[in-house]
Amino acid sequence: MDYTAESKYVMTEQSPPKANQRLAEYLRVNHAGERAAQTIYKGQLAVLKGHPQAAEIQHMMEQEQEHLDTFDTLLNDYKVRPSLLDPLWGAAGFMLGAATAALGPKAAMACTIAVEEVIGTHYDRQVQDLNNRHEEPELVKTLARFRDEELEHRDIAVEHDGRQAPAYGLMKAIIQTGCKTAIKIAEKI
Numbered sequence: 001m002d003y004t005a006e007s008k009y010v011m012t013e014q015s016p017p018k019a020n021q022r023l024a025e026y027l028r029v030n031h032a033g034e035r036a037a038q039t040i041y042k043g044q045l046a047v048l049k050g051h052p053q054a055a056e057i058q059h060m061m062e063q064e065q066e067h068l069d070t071f072d073t074l075l076n077d078y079k080v081r082p083s084l085l086d087p088l089w090g091a092a093g094f095m096l097g098a099a100t101a102a103l104g105p106k107a108a109m110a111c112t113i114a115v116e117e118v119i120g121t122h123y124d125r126q127v128q129d130l131n132n133r134h135e136e137p138e139l140v141k142t143l144a145r146f147r148d149e150e151l152e153h154r155d156i157a158v159e160h161d162g163r164q165a166p167a168y169g170l171m172k173a174i175i176q177t178g179c180k181t182a183i184k185i186a187e188k189i
């Protein structure tokens with residue numbers, strides 16, 4: 001028996017082609033991001049229930065739930081494991097949402113501007129990359145729709161005076177740094 005040939009086969013099986021690994025990272029990080037987004041709005045709602053902004057936050061939370069459910073299904077379809085830190089992303093999102101909302105409705109909206117800007121750009125990069133590679137046209141349509149919805153969330157938060165929050169620039173910078181770091185981690189782990 002040719003053991004060399006067999007072990008080569010096993011090695012090939014264990015190392016998926018590059019495109020698959022990239023796609024796995026895309027789906028994993030998107031699922032983690034939507035988990036965090038959904039819980040950010042949940043955390044904001046827990047604090048801002050009854051405020052005039054609650055209806056908009058509820059609307060955004062429902063869209064994040066649909067995004068999350070979509071990536072749940074896609075992880076199953078593509079046989080990709082979720083981030084091992086999934087519960088952490090949920091807890092971090094809730095804390096971020098609740099903490100910013102505790103500073104007031106404008107600070108909650110500032111958080112939304114910061115987060116959605118990063119997520120919108122993140123989805124746009126994936127859309128462009130997959131388009132350039134002529135891969136996954138159906139997924140690209142979904143990602144493009146989600147990108148547009150995230151940017152709508154950003155616009156809603158601008159309309160609700162997120163940019164007038166106290167220490168807006170500093171808060172935005174801190175939150176965006178946190179988001180970008182989380183994205184890098186969730187792609188891999």
Ligand SMILES: [Fe+2]
Pocket residue numbers: 034037063064067146150
């Ligand atoms: Fe989303």
Ligand SMILES: [Fe+2]
Pocket residue numbers: 037060064116149150153
């Ligand atoms: Fe969003």
